[in-house]
Amino acid sequence: MKASQFFISTLKEAPADAEIVSHKLMMRAGMIKKLGAGIYSYMPMGLRVIRKVEAIVREEMNRAGAVELSMPLVQPAELWQETGRWDKMGDEMLRLKDRHERDFALQPTSEEVVTDIARTEIRSYKQLPVNFYQIQIKFRDERRPRFGIMRGREFTMKDGYSFDKDMDGLRASYQNMFDAYVRVFTRFGLNFRAVAADNGAIGGSGSHEFHVIAETGEDAIVYCPTSDYAANMEAAEALAPAGERAAPAQPLVNTPTPGCAKCEAVAELLGIPLTHTVKSIVLAKEREGAAAEIWLLMLRGDHELNEIKASKIVGEYRFATEAEIVATFGTRPGYLGPIGVKGPVRVVADRTVAQMSDFVCGANQEDHHYTGVNWGRDLPEPEVADLRNVVKGDASPDGKGVVDICRGIEVGHVFMLGARYSEAMGATYLDENGKTAPMQMGCYGIGITRILGAAIEQNYDARGIIWPTAIAPFEVVICPVGYDRSEAVRAEADKLYAALRDAGVDVIMDDRGERPGAMFADWELIGVPHRVVVGDRGLKEGKVEYQGRRDTEATQVPLAEVLATVREKMAA
Amino acid sequence: MKASQFFISTLKEAPADAEIVSHKLMMRAGMIKKLGAGIYSYMPMGLRVIRKVEAIVREEMNRAGAVELSMPLVQPAELWQETGRWDKMGDEMLRLKDRHERDFALQPTSEEVVTDIARTEIRSYKQLPVNFYQIQIKFRDERRPRFGIMRGREFTMKDGYSFDKDMDGLRASYQNMFDAYVRVFTRFGLNFRAVAADNGAIGGSGSHEFHVIAETGEDAIVYCPTSDYAANMEAAEALAPAGERAAPAQPLVNTPTPGCAKCEAVAELLGIPLTHTVKSIVLAKEREGAAAEIWLLMLRGDHELNEIKASKIVGEYRFATEAEIVATFGTRPGYLGPIGVKGPVRVVADRTVAQMSDFVCGANQEDHHYTGVNWGRDLPEPEVADLRNVVKGDASPDGKGVVDICRGIEVGHVFMLGARYSEAMGATYLDENGKTAPMQMGCYGIGITRILGAAIEQNYDARGIIWPTAIAPFEVVICPVGYDRSEAVRAEADKLYAALRDAGVDVIMDDRGERPGAMFADWELIGVPHRVVVGDRGLKEGKVEYQGRRDTEATQVPLAEVLATVREKMAA
Structure with missing residues (x-):
């Protein structure tokens, strides 16, 4: 290509609304052009990068035995209603009506359409496994589109879907895609990490995210520098501290802590480390035809609640209202604790808290905390669970060192769906014995356009972008x-x-x-x-x-x- | 590729709603799968053909110096309002609102967006010419989608847009694209024809359609087997008959023709050829603050009105109402003519009618026609224009034979837009003398997905599809x-x-x-x-x-x- 026959348009300054470095550099390098909030044209220089990314993805998908097809962008509401997602998807799914007032959605993803294809095209176990993928425009009507193409509304995604006879088949298809993703991101020439993620319903190791490592990444990644352990913050397990709980050494004392509604203030007032305090978090779980069930979660003063972990213990929850708290504990938030509770409440202690002795927590009395609190002596042994975010220095769950935390940009995701969609939509097949069974599904996504932003966030200097050779324009x-x-x-x-x-x-x-x-x-x-x-x-x-x-x-x-x-x- | 690693799904019978052969065969061969009216998934076998079509188009566009970019599918209403097309496009353009209630359209085409790019990116004559193209999904909300992917709602199009300094430049860009299109369709291995088309505003030879020749084609193509003349029916010129008009031989007679409201009936009653009769077509042209202007167009009994040609003479028109006709001619339709008109009317005779002598036309009296009508003797010489569709056997406009008519499927279109969009949207540049001038635009489309249907309509037999090698799956x-x-x-x-x-x-x-x-x-x-x-x-x-x-x-x-x-x- 000669430059005179191409279209080159660079800018000295980035537009004012470009917040992050990749957005600024893509605008300055003439790779994208904004048409509206979260909606961009890909200019010739940017499109060349996209085409290279697509080519690598396509080659590795084909190599892995996946078969390319292309599903429509405009999808009828009826399909989305079959799985209940028409109602669940919220405003992020852009809906529209055609001239005959029929409802449609712009695809944010294609589980429903591909499951519809599978249920009509696949009848016998002999046709399984099948792995379909497409590289196609998606639309998600983000409330606040930003960061250029990193969180745009119209974007290009590779989405793939595997169909298997059973969980063993799904696990093999999942591993196959996991391996293909490793090859894809390796070929891109990017520093990336596959991290275990939470997959809700199915559990186990049935979900991994692929992150491009970059200081500006939105997500915290927990990893072990001395092993290959890596997980996202939602999924990273916090182990119980090693060793036995120390025996009680202090008496239980109701101590005045005027105005000290936070652990930090209590620790300062009492001259103790924050790690000796325990905070109380009150959740409410709705019950049909009854008042909400109240849960008290206890975390060490310096730790943070992991809401995903909490939902695994509690189920679907919300934070309790002040009225509920006062009714249950007899005092306002800031002085809550597990001792002397007025109403019914389920107490769950984080693993770390369960190992603590002589700790400090609220006394359920305004401006008062208990000091010298001890499990078994001052209150019953608690229900114990992993409730918190891990922090740097925690033991690695694989037992091979301590974890560190880095930042990443999520660019890929592999996920075991199981039979969630196939059961809802009747995507079944006849097995070897002539019996009907639902197909076991996996889904696999790569954010094609987002790769550009992530690659730049990882590879730039004061003069501009530094593309890896494989995806350079x-x-x-x-x-x-x-x-x-x-x-x-x-x-x-x-x-x-x-x-x-x-x-x-x-x-x-x-x-x-x-x-x-x-x-x-x-x-x-x-x-x-x-x-x-x-x-x-x-x-x-x-x-x-x-x-x-x-x-x-x-x-x-x-x-x-x-x-x-x-x-x-x-x-x- | 091994078949066991691909996805093959053939059907013995086509679904009942498949009307034409290409639709039936694509369904049976497992190339497409219907998701909704006019909305199809491209299954792996069909997608392979699309990818081959796209690759050939891309190669030839690049060879011709066009530069690929990609414009968004979801486009803000504001841009479409600038050119007035937000109101003009009608229901075929699918409109939607985002979560903030802002108006958008799904692109049916991208003149507005590309002109917006040009007006911000191109400042100087040194940057011209530029020729951008994209291969992208389009959506047109057809009232009655049918014929499978031939007239679908969601489809893929290559749309290209050239920007030039002046009309000479535009003509060169246009010719360059015309030549590239000839290469593209030749490489597809299809029997095609480039035909002159009407381009309204600009006139001349500023528009050509590319048709795949097929008996099942929707469009009539006029061509000369002994020369390279070809035009679509709208644009094909009907010359005046050769020779002089014969001198009057018959007297003007008001002849009773009871119940004969059609030329065919009159000819049969009088025992004369249909070619001796003339029919009267009455149009109305709205006028601001006055009654509509009434036009009388006269065509030979066996000829058909060409509405595009009529609009070039009359301007924007509608057919007159019965009330308007009775008020002007004093009688009902079926017996109208140019002699003895009561109200003001503009008479225009088709070129053929202007050459006729001793013809028959309505007498403006119920159940009566005049016979022996002669221009100059019985009524003034008329205004003359080309008003009719050509028919097989007409003289070719290039003077090199007589025309024949075949059927075609439109798969490509090149069009001189001129300054229509650039003036509406202020897409100007500074010329050599520092003066501001609007860019001259051309636009160029190829219906990528439609090619599949057209290729099949041209190439099939009782056993199935016969792909040309270049675009075979x-x-x-x-x-x-x-x-x-x-x-x-x-x-x-x-x-x-x-x-x-x-x-x-x-x-x-x-x-x-x-x-x-x-x-x-x-x-x-x-x-x-x-x-x-x-x-x-x-x-x-x-x-x-x-x-x-x-x-x-x-x-x-x-x-x-x-x-x-x-x-x-x-x-x-």
């Missing part, structure tokens, strides 16, 4: 200095361009006649990973300059060795 | 007879499969173990153009069978020559 840029003035430069640049192109290198030559400074700045901003500069000075010695986008200096390369050098650098 | 199918039973067959089929695949042939091997009859029927229905059958009998002589999809008989081919034979047949 162009692999190599030839920058001739004086293309419009020097006969020699023009001739050698043209020759080099033809040689690289004919060797299958995805090369662009900047024949626009820009001055070197502006030309270099453009390509550093756009982030082409390999640059060859052709200039009169070097040509006198039969040389050109090679510089990788991360290199601090250029290297002189004899003309005859340029192709070999570029190939070597591209493979590195 | 697979180029070659290997059908091993007894793959599951014969060691020799399996070994040779596997070897042949690997050899063809490694040679870059897009081959599928049917390893499903189906019986020969069912296997052959499947592939003939699916329409793979080249088939190689491997069987024990042939292998004993070191041979396999080759049969092209249109061949009536198979040919024996020595194993060593299979690749060469297949290549030769593919190139034919």
Whole structure:
């Protein structure tokens, strides 16, 4: 490609509404153009990256035996009603009516349509397993679209769906897709991590997220630097502290703590570490035809509640109202505790709290806390559960060290659905014995357009984007200095361009006649990973300059060795 | 690809709602699956064809210097309001509201968005010309979707838009795209014709449609078998008959024609050819603050009004109401004519009528016609215009023969837009002299998904589809007879499969173990153009069978020559 035949449009400044670095750089590099909130055109430079991402995904999906199809964007409400998701999806699913006033949705995902295909196309166990995928536009009407294409409304996703006879088959299909995803993200050239995630209904290890590691990531990832353990914060298990609980050493004392409604204030007032305090979190669980059931969850003062873990213990819950709290505990929030409760309440202690002795907690009396609280002595042994977010330094659940926490951007997700959709929609098959059984499903997503943002968040510097070679808009840029003035430069640049192109290198030559400074700045901003500069000075010695986008200096390369050098650098 | 790793699903019978052959065959071959009226999933077999069509289009667009981008499907109403099309587009444009109650449209086309891109990205004449294209989903909410994907609601289109400094530039861009379209349709391997079309505002030769020729086509195409003239019916010019008008020979007579309100009945009653009669068509053109202007168009009894031609003469019109007709002519429709009109009326005669002598037309009196009517003698010489559809045997407008009429399916359209959108939306640039001027635009469309239907309408037989090699889902199918039973067959089929695949042939091997009859029927229905059958009998002589999809008989081919034979047949 010659630059004069392409469309290049760079900006010195990013628009004011670009908040994060990837959004700013994509706007400045002319890769995307905003049409509305969360709705972008992909300009030629950005579309090239998307096409490369798509090609890698497609190759690895095909290699894994998945079969590509394409499902409609506009989907009838009836299908979504069969699974109940027409009502459950909320405002994020964009709904519309056609000219005959029939209801449709713009697909946010395609479980219903693919299950409809499976239930009509698959009749016998002989046709299983099947694994369908599509690379298709999705629409999610985010309340607050932001971060450019990282949280857009219209975006492109690879979504895949496997159908198996049974759970063993599903597990094999899941592992197959997991392995394919590892190959995909490895080929992208990104630093990523597959992390265990929570999958609600099915449990176990039936869900993994793929995160691109970046300091600016929205998600916290828990990992063990000395093992391959990794999980997202929702799913990461916090083990019970090692060893036995210490024996009680202090008496139970109702201590005045005026105005100290927070653990931090209590600890400061009493001159004790925050790790000696326990906070009380009150949840309510609705009951049919009765007042809500009240739960008291107890966490160490410095720990945070993990709401997903809480919901696994309590079920569907909400935080209790102040009225419910006063009715149950006889006092306002800030001074609550498990001792001397007025109403019925279920007490659950976090694993760490269950191991504590002589701790401090609310006394169910305004401006008072108990000190020297001990399980078994001052109150019954509690129900114990993992209720908290892990923190840096916690023991790794695999027993192989302690965990650390990093930030990630979720770009992929593999998920065991089981029979949730196939049962709701009657997607069954006849097994070897002529018996009807529901298919076991998995679903697998990669955020194609989001990959661009994530790759940039991980790979940029002050001058611009630094694409990994595999997904760069162009692999190599030839920058001739004086293309419009020097006969020699023009001739050698043209020759080099033809040689690289004919060797299958995805090369662009900047024949626009820009001055070197502006030309270099453009390509550093756009982030082409390999640059060859052709200039009169070097040509006198039969040389050109090679510089990788991360290199601090250029290297002189004899003309005859340029192709070999570029190939070597591209493979590195 | 091995069939066992792909998804093949054929049907003996087409569903009852499939009306035309391409719809029936695509359903039976498992290429598409209906989700709702005019909304289809593309199943793996169909998607392969789409991908091949897309690849050819993309290659030729890139070769022609067009640059690919991708514009959003969901487009804000504001842009469509700028050009007035938000109101003009009618129910065919699907509108929707997001969660914030803002108006959007699902793109039926993208002139507004691309013009918005141009007006912000292009500032100087140095950046012109530019030619953008996308291959993207479109949605048109057809009142009555039908014919499968031929007139669907959700479909894929290549839409391209060129921007030029001036009309000379536009003409060059237009020709460039015209040439690219010829290459595209030639590469598809389809029998097609580029036909001149009407482009309303700009006139001249600024619009061509590309039609796939098929008896089942919806459109009539006028062409000259002895020259390269071709136009669609709307645009095909009907010349005035050659020679001078004959001198009057008959007197003007008001003749009773009781009950004969149609030319056919009058001709039969009077014993004259239909070509001696003239029919009167009354149009009304609304006027601000006044009664509608009444027009009388006169056509020969056997000719049909061309409404596009009429609108060029009259402007925006409607057919007159019976009340308007009675008020103007003093009688009911069926007996109208240009002689003795009561009210003001503009008379326009079709070119053929203007050349007629001694003709018959209505007498503006119930149950009466005039015979022996002559221009200049009985009524003033009329205003003359080309008002009718051409018919087979008319003189070709290029003077090189007479025209014939065939049927076609419109699959492409190139169109000079001029400054219509750029002026409405302020898409201007600074010219060489620093003066602001609007860009001149062209637009260019190819119905990607429609190509599939059109190709099938042109290429099928009783057994199924016959794909041209270039867009076939697979180029070659290997059908091993007894793959599951014969060691020799399996070994040779596997070897042949690997050899063809490694040679870059897009081959599928049917390893499903189906019986020969069912296997052959499947592939003939699916329409793979080249088939190689491997069987024990042939292998004993070191041979396999080759049969092209249109061949009536198979040919024996020595194993060593299979690749060469297949290549030769593919190139034919």
